[in-house]
Amino acid sequence: MTALRAPLSRIVANPWAQAGLALLLLLGCYGLSSGTVQILSFVLIGIIFAQSINLLTGLAGQISLGHAGFFGIGAYGAGILAKTHGLDVALGVPCAMLLAAAAGWLLSFPAGRVKDVYLAMMTLGFGMIFFEVVREWSGLTGGTMGLPGVPSPTLRTLRILGVKLDGTAYFQLLLAITALVLLLMRNLTQSRIGRAFFAIHTGEVGAGSIGIPPGSTKRLAYALSGALAGLAGGLYAHLVGYLGPESFGLTRSIEVLVMAIVGGLGSIAGQVLSVTLFTFLPERLQVFAEYQFIVYGLILTFSLVVLPRGIGGLLLEPARFIRPRALRAAAALPAALPPAEGGGVLEVTGVTMRFGGLVALNDVSLTLAPGRITALIGPNGSGKSTLVNVISGLYRPSAGRVVFAGHDITGLADHQVAAARVVRTFQDPRLVPHFTVRENLLLGAHRLQRHSALAALLGLPAAIEDEARHLATIEAVMALTNLTEVADRVMATLPYGTRRMAEVGRALLAHPLAVLLDEPAAGLSEAEMERLAQVIRDMKAMGLAILLIEHHMDFLDDLVDDVVVLDSGRVIYRGDIAGMRCDREVIAAYLGTEETVDA
Template sequence: MSVTGSASAGRPGSRAVVPVSVLVADRWWAPLGGLALVGAVFFTMPIWMPALGFLSVEDGVTVTLYTMLALGMVLVLGYCGQLMLATNALFGVGAYGLAILALHQGLNPWAGMAVSAVAAGAGAALIGVMVFRLTGHLLGLVTLAIGYIAFIVFETSPLTGGASGIGVGPSLSIGGAVFSGGENSFFYVCTVAALISLVVARNLVVSRTGRALRAVEANEAAAASAGVNATHYKVVAFVTGAIIASVAGSLYANYVGVVGASSFTILVTVEVLLMAVVGGLRSIWGAPFGVLGVVVFQAALQTYGPDVVHINSSYFTTIGFGVVLILVLLLLPGGLASIGDGLARMIASWSPEANAANRRISTESHAVALQAALGEPSTGAVAGVSAVAPVAPGITSDVEGEADPDPPCLLEAVGVTCRFEGLTALDGASLELQAGEVVGLIGPNGAGKTTFFNCLSGHVQPSSGVVRLGGTDVTGMAPYRIARHGLARTFQNIELFPDMSVLENVMVGAHLSAHAGALSAIFRLPGHWRDERVLAQRAEHALERVGMERYAARAAGTLPYGQQRRVEIARALAAQPHVLLLDEPAAGLSASEAQELVELVRALASESLGIVMVEHNMRALMDVADRVTVLDSGRQLLTALPDEVRKDETVIASYLGTSHLDLSRASVRGAGARPEGATSVPEEGA
């Protein structure tokens, strides 16, 4: 089935939508351009480096190996947002592993390299599982400590030869060709390894795994609600980086012949961090140029520095690193890659086609777009979804099977209570939701509505109470696991992944519809291509449902607010949930946008989705809700039909307050509404 066909079929005269197949424009040849550029610069290093006068081929080897290290940093810090500062340890494992295995086991260097890489990968996985629960800067310091410990071990242990180091044994060879340190042929081995690493990193990043990584980096809570297990993907990125770093270490060992601890100080990690920052943390292709820039700068400083100030040349590098790191962060936070992006945009803007396309998008009136959105797609989408459902039988049938046997209710919460440090945010709230039903959740400020949502979706652990989803007890499960049971949600302050395209955002939502892992991404196995197609189709249909398919290519962060709301709903829908939680979906929408939202919610409910909705826009909520549950100060006041709620005395009292003049009377009646427990709300955000 052709994606583009299905998208425009049945809608004559519909918009010139960019086909999804083009948006996901990844082909096996896509990385070749970047690869050719980097290859051209790298392979010619033996020619142009000596010509500059202050560089040699040895610096070329440094560039290639450090490129590999920097790629690991970009993967983990840039794409995953995790500050892992143990690069020197991983580099050392590769180097010492090769040397030790050759010395003690007599292993051939290729085998030594492989075994070391496996060891580094396993070590990284172990460390990752241990430390990835820590938040950003703590992680940085802990991993730095690991790096420092590794250095001390390298320097002290008899196994690594202590301070005097350890010899490496035979050189790498293929057939009769021997690649040993001092020769140019070895440089080419390193260059090939660096280019392969580039492709590996690039393939990992442009894939289902890569999207999950970027989603975790942008917003872990939102990623989790799409079913992404953050720790898993962080570990995948770290292990990939570790294996690449270890291979670089093994090559380095072969290059120098004798491995000494002084090559694995923490400074290596700091240098790599610097190179990754200079290249641009968010770009795979920036890394080689960042490394190149730093190495050239350093060599120039050492060669010409002493002419200016008569000091030992090697003393310049440390301060040079610091100054460059700070200047790049202050003046060019995107690194060299942002210059590349700028150039690419400039070139793109010269091409007439792109110009036309840009103009088309920018001149579209939002109002018109939204009209179109609500007109056909919400009806057309129903057909579209059922058409695509068989494409991924695994998940759909799976979840449907669970819900099948006469479901009592889709979602059931009983007596959910939630306390934070003495404050009871939620006190015994309950909820029942049937398929095709919309339940509104309202209440004054601080009533506990969002806390209730967070308890349902797993973002907050309830202190007591039970949450059942399609009959399964999901109380206290991690959000990504609850998502697997068919619950999707949106957030009060739209939590999109702003740097990703609209389509990619929604593809993350469909994450669970596919299975392709890191290996099939890296090697571009058939499963990868198949899953990408499935995810793109799912995403496109979800976008059609909310009328946003024409914006698929836009960066989500650049959309106007109302449309971001829609994209967020599409992301939730892409998971094909049974239960949808909408947290203030109409906030910040104009009256007409809110009306469109109401219609969308109705349409979704008519497809037998169960929807719970927190909303302050009462007109919108009362319009769409079948039943309304009122919370006040964490307690449930009542659940009733919208009209009953509107007339209910206690509800009115809880909103408007009781008259100050008849407090004595009110305090008896209002006791339920404003319990004593609410008197001491502790400080927030201290």
């Protein structure tokens, strides 16, 4: 199977193969029975619906057990607008999409405050509320009696822009819409929007540190997912001609989630294969209709145990997240590092941080100047990482101020601090493991990319040119950080030292003026530390203000300009490294009787 993955992936990704399949279905449907055409229509609607959960869960990592609610909003919205208000389908379905998108956007606010099982329960509650509203609001939805008479090719009442459509013509329309949805989904995953979804999926703190706002990114994911589910629901309403509450209950939500997981979350082609399988399989296994949840549970268990990456992961190579056109355009551009420019002074004044009765920082002050490297050292638990968390926006201090370039950034969210060009790294690299080195570095340039969301979705030249400029910069940064040879290697397959260097490179791509490096040399070999030291010197030469937390005294000796030592949350020394080695309070608190400590 491994040997077949590469050729299968090339075939699936080939636009001529895709066009050939679409043309075959477009023309071949004339020779099929009306029943088969209808089943194929259900497949196409299921593909759109599955892509909605793939976007929200597979890309953005937001669990949903109530997706039938969005599907139902689209279905009832389109059905009511067409039957009750006489609105043309060409307007009714887009309006239903907007309703479902609005519902997704509104749900994202409470959903953004919870995670894991609580998020699953919240979305389940949303689906149950929708089901009860549909069942009880008989004046609008028909209640338990349902909503009959929705314009449909089955009832021979469907007209779109004055043109009457039969089952075959409606299938052809669904085919065109599905092809467009798949194209947009591919463009989305290879755009700054899709990469941002994957970043918050992997870790919201890591995403925020490079300027990706987790809150608004999740709201966008919910809105787009709701819109796709609403589109599928609107098309479903006009396919069946009758809407009843039972079509939008928990079963529908579980069904689409199982399809998405079995297909492979994050895999567009895997969703297509999974939906096709799950649509045709029940037709052949009617005897198991009463045991649907048991069958779904067995299939899901088998998939998670035997095929953890789903059908798509078994048959196809993982998709990549940068457009080939952008890579080709970047190859024609000169590779240049981010421009050297004078940065602002970062001033920490009287910062105190309390956690209940624990005082983690006590009236700490320091200054980071452009073109200087300041080491922040001290024993474990002295408050070093807490201070970095305060500066970078993860914590709001109990007292004190943080000012950068004359602007008060105290208490700003982490992505706002990154937007102010104060960027940090972490003790453990916060990278997207299934991204390549190049893709991870491109995340650093997320906030600098200026093309619109529409340009990203449609793959317009503005988006290609914008990404190409940053990809050219990535080539220079990879040369600086010695990452060129592993540019297209998946991050999870690389050694720890390479990941550390990649995180430093990603921070550089954010065009910072101040960089906070939290133990960047931890776990590195001597050769890797020498390379890292040179990179930090190059960053200093760019005019960056650098704060370096580190335990390796030998690493700091010839590198830093000044040192600040913390102990129990307070500053006990401020000066050069030579003076620190002789300071009695520092020796007693940190260095001990030996002048160098390697911890």
